[in-house]
Amino acid sequence: MNERASQSPLRLTVVTETYPPEINGVANTMRHLVEGFRDRGHQLHLVRPRQAGERAGHLAAPIEQTLVPGVPIPGYRGLRLGLPVYWRLRRLWGRQRPDLIYIATQGPLGHAALAAAVALRVPAVTGFHTQFQQYSRHYGLGFLTRQITNTLRHFHNRSDATLVPTAELRAELTAAGFTNVQVFGRGVDVTLFAPTRRLEALRASWGCGPDDLAVLYVGRVAAEKNLELARETFAAIEMQQPSARFVLVGDGPALAGLHRDHPRFICTGARVGEDLAAHYASGDLFLFPSLTETFGNVVTEAMASALPVVAFDYAAAHAAIVSGVNGVTAPMGDRAGFVAAGLSAIQDRGRLRALGEAARRTALHMSWERVLGGVEQLLYEVIRRRQGDPEPTPAAAAVPE
The missing domain is CATH 3.40.50.2000 (Glycogen Phosphorylase B;)
Incomplete structure (x- = not known):
């Protein structure tokens, strides 16, 4: 027994x-x-x-x-x-x-x-x-x-x-x-969060064609999430890929100011269930610059969706990501390293897809x-x-x- x-x-x-x-x-x-x-x-x-x-x-x-x-x-x-x-x-x-x-x-x-x-x-x-x-x-x-x-x-x-x-x-x-x-x-719920939920129509609503880069952030839009670093990283990405789009999924006290100061950013508000899962799966890269997480469920949800994650090396990212294998991490608090990690991830679209596929395989064991x-x-x-x-x-x- x-x-x-x-x-x-x-x-x-x-x-x-x-x-x-x-x-x-x-x-x-x-x-x-x-x-x-x-x-x-x-x-x-x-x-x-x-x-x-x-x-x-x-x-x-x-x-x-x-x-x-x-x-x-x-x-x-x-x-x-x-x-x-x-x-x-x-x-x-x-x-x-x-x-x-x-x-x-x-x-x-x-x-x-x-x-x-x-x-x-x-x-x-x-x-x-x-x-x-x-x-x-x-x-x-x-x-x-x-x-x-x-x-x-x-x-x-x-x-x-x-x-x-x-x-x-x-x-x-x-x-x-x-x-x-x-x-x-x-x-992580690997049935809900899955790459099969990718929607080209949703990407098109963001202004992304099949070959354009959709960069995502999912979470609370607030000061403690360090979103200024996400904005800085996306700006560096946009310099190399001008057609890239930055999609922020979530709500919070900083949302109105962010949308006002960066009108080209796509702010969807909070999403749940299959709608949220489709947003994850329809992205190409996930930026998570927070330094205040106890875990960070969004990291593993993104990974389950075959969405490569760029994050600091602690909490969920430390537990689940092998940098360069199934995502990319930067040393804790290293702002320049975080930006560099984001840039390195987008250099080769084939490698970016491979990172996402490896992330999905990792999530299947969680x-x-x-x-x-x-x-x-x-x-x-x-x-x-x-x-x-x-x-x-x-x-x-x-x-x-």
Whole structure:
């Protein structure tokens, strides 16, 4: 009998302040986590803020939910912070105790959920999905970086384990004093994101003929994404290939200014599902200059679409790209190196296609099923450890104000 067959299904609660149809990497990962564990036979309960104007039935299949009040996040249109409903969660979990609570976000709802879990002595695992301490530098708050790091460390160290997407980030956080950091890798949907979704009609709408170069960026259009470097790289590419087009897929606070200052750029707004997959597959080169990712799901989505990626050598790019084989990377923070990487990729269209084909082959080995199997075993181990520790945690008395 295999190990999984001998383990009972779990009652799992996932607490997150973002979930589809909201569009971001954390929401996407939470959907795969919730639906994947449900499909593996576990009982899932989702706790999240009620979304503004959300429509009924957007979940792929019925999942038990508790919706809590939320408030808009300044600068993040469409996203909401959950309010700190500590007593509501404590009553809920006191009546129907989960085997384990996974807390994906560090907002007021996440803090309340962790405090309630600790008070009830329910095993709790937190996710480190966003580099908040790095974002501060892009919004004139760099002086708060150390304070934010300290706050995050205090939060995560009260949980039984903290899950991060890469071994690289695990080493970084461990060196910063975070304890019991484990890797929760990322998969990619290679059926949705595939080169067969390429559409010549979509390319034509961008002004690209069959032999013209379409350069893509997909993601949030915001200061922390380092898009000035993408613009600089495309300008260098355009000098060599004047018919090239730069297509930006996504939304964010910098979108209006970017479109105003660069009217020739094609700004499509946010895209989802098969529409997003067609945009990836219809491109020829993907520029991803961000320096603030915990992973960067767009990198593996582009690779699955046979779209060669130019990125800095960290996070998803470090984990998945062998530079010059299935993409091109530059040393972390090397702006000139990034521009040079973009230029090198376009010199030979045959090589560019070969990079994309190799990227697709790499993505085919990055299944969500394998990723979730590893996380499942980690959660069982957390529960086993807690069952062997009858003493209450010192933080059990902590109650948020």
